């Protein structure tokens with residue numbers, strides 16, 4: 680889109696409006712051509728002959744003179760990962776939206792603030808591994824929050840005085856299990872999880888889905904067998 684042509688035609692429109700207003704006000708009987716020979720004509724010519732400078736396409740390398748978009752996106756992703764990693768109990772990431780869709784090569788990561796969810800999309804590479812939060816099959820349903828609302832909600836996290844410290848637990852295999860399915864107990868909250876196949880680690884349960892405890896608090900990588 681050529682912004683210069685648009686603004687130029689808009690300016691011409693404005694000049695014609697001035698002319699029409701002046702004509703009405705003065706009850707003048709001269710024609711547009713006559714009016715053009717007055718001072719407005721040079722203004723018109725000036726606008727018409729103003730060189731159309733092609734606006735540079737806006738890309739990730741576009742800069743405001745200090746930072747490029749790419750740089751700012753990168754900073755935003757790293758800063759949000761620090762916020763989420765500090766609160767793994769209330770943060771999550773997913774390769775699918777609630778409806779199963781996703782933008783190509785991207786994922787969604789969110790945090791549940793006192794005022795509701797705040798989410799961002801990032802490129803899988805290199806940001807997926809930067810977020811040490813629990814992975815969910817699909818994201819919670821979007822509650823309609825705008826980018827403005829998201830950053831405002833993230834701000835409310837600072838108001839949470841007793842932000843829960845990261846709790847470290849381990850998966851304990853229920854020894855009284857009588858069946859083939861294994862029951863694993865979170866050492867922090869006591870919630871039981873039945874796994875049909877494999878250990879919690881093999882099922883990527885590095886956090887307790889119930890209480891968010893990080894399962895690195897015991898021997899054998901958090902698995903007490």
Ligand SMILES: [Zn+2]
Pocket residue numbers: 865866867868869870887888889890891892
């Ligand atoms: Zn737990």
